[in-house]
Amino acid sequence: MPYKKPSTPEEKEAAREASQAVTQELMSRIDTCALRLAEQLGAGASDELLTFMRFSARFHTYSLNNQLLIWLQAPEAAHVAGFQAWRGLGRSVRKGAKAVRVLAPLVVPDHEAPPVNGRPAQRIVGFKYSSIFADYDTEGDPLPSAAFMVVQGGDDGTCALLRSLTAACPVPVRWEDGEGRGAHGWTDGGQIVLCREKCDLEPAHALRVFFHEWAHVSLHFQGAGKRAEDLPDRQTRELEADAAAYVLSSFYGVETTAAVADYITTWGGNAEKLHASMTRIGRAVSSILGALRCQGEPVARAAA
Structure with a gap:
């Protein structure tokens, strides 16, 4: 069924509550994961944290919370991007692909703070979720390859x-x-x-x-x-x-x-x-x- 944008006040309120519920669920997953990793360290085990640390390097431009969310939902992903960003790379998201949900800040102007780099200051008042997709759920042009050097040791x-x-x-x-x-x-x-x-x-x-x-x-x-x-x-x-x-x-x-x-x-x-x-x-x-x-x-x- 195609998506229908909420139009009535009741539909908008229902959509807002549904979005807040998803956001709270994502935050809960972050807290649960962080607690599990900490408890494992307390027991002397570090394997899962080391695995996450290697994984997180692929997504170093994302916050720690979003790195955890990507890891929990798409541990095999090498790249993630939004629907339009994939199109800009000449790739399309496959029909039926499962979105990876991450958190995006809700910002408003901060009239009490001085400008930042000549622009009005902003402050974060909350979070909302947004959807991105893993590379394996897309098809189209090959992804650009990054320069890659592997250390051999003393060579x-x-x-x-x-x-x-x-x-x-x-x-x-x-x-x-x-x-x-x-x-x-x-x-x-x-x-x-x-x-x-x-x-x-x-x-x-x-x-x-x-x-x-x-x-x-x-x-x-x-x-x-x-x-x-x-x-x-x-x-x-x-x-x-x-x-x-x-x-x-x-x-x-x-x-x-x-x-x-x-x-x-x-x-x-x-x-x-x-x-x-x-x-x-x-x-x-x-x-x-x-x-x-x-x-x-x-x-x-x-x-x-």
């Missing part, structure tokens, strides 16, 4: 990739001979230093160390609105940087599960703390991948 291509990635970093990256601070790498927020002795012989490992320090720069230094009192404790900072490095490394085929799997159980069973950290991690991953794309550096598809 010349890996070394070249590491050089190009460090060149795209917003802070200087330098190599330090000898033991240095005893660490594989470090940062003070103004530069990243990699220990040549510990990293140079294995560029694949150096890549993970580099992403770990870049995540620290993005997440844990004052500036860009960050206040010292708002930063998490040192253990959480290291955990967030390691998790972000895990997601970013997976883009290039670097398997670092063993290095992070046991460590991330530190989040324990605290769903609120886990959600806050994962939100920050997602923003760091998106920021770093955005910087790489702006520099024209190769960005891999996330591993399945």
Whole structure:
């Protein structure tokens, strides 16, 4: 039966209530999923969270809540887009395809706040749901392929990739001979230093160390609105940087599960703390991948 747009006040009210019910159900699914992941970490299990983290890298432009919703509804998706966006890519949504529902903010003008970038400020007053579709439910023109480089380890291509990635970093990256601070790498927020002795012989490992320090720069230094009192404790900072490095490394085929799997159980069973950290991690991953794309550096598809 074709969709009929509500016309009477009663039909509009019924449609509004139905939409609110769907939105509340989506929010409930997010809360339930976040709680389940936190409880698993509290029990010492991290497999499901690691799977989600690899999955989320494919959709780094979406909020954490919407990444969770996409994962719950379309775990095999490689790409998602709205009906019209797929048409713009020369593809059409198959008849009978099941929509993936995500949340979109409801915004209104904020007359009490100063303009932002010359435009009137806005504030979020709630959420509504919108429908997108997974790539496997569409047909038509081939999807454009992204530049894709897989790290092999100590090969010349890996070394070249590491050089190009460090060149795209917003802070200087330098190599330090000898033991240095005893660490594989470090940062003070103004530069990243990699220990040549510990990293140079294995560029694949150096890549993970580099992403770990870049995540620290993005997440844990004052500036860009960050206040010292708002930063998490040192253990959480290291955990967030390691998790972000895990997601970013997976883009290039670097398997670092063993290095992070046991460590991330530190989040324990605290769903609120886990959600806050994962939100920050997602923003760091998106920021770093955005910087790489702006520099024209190769960005891999996330591993399945």
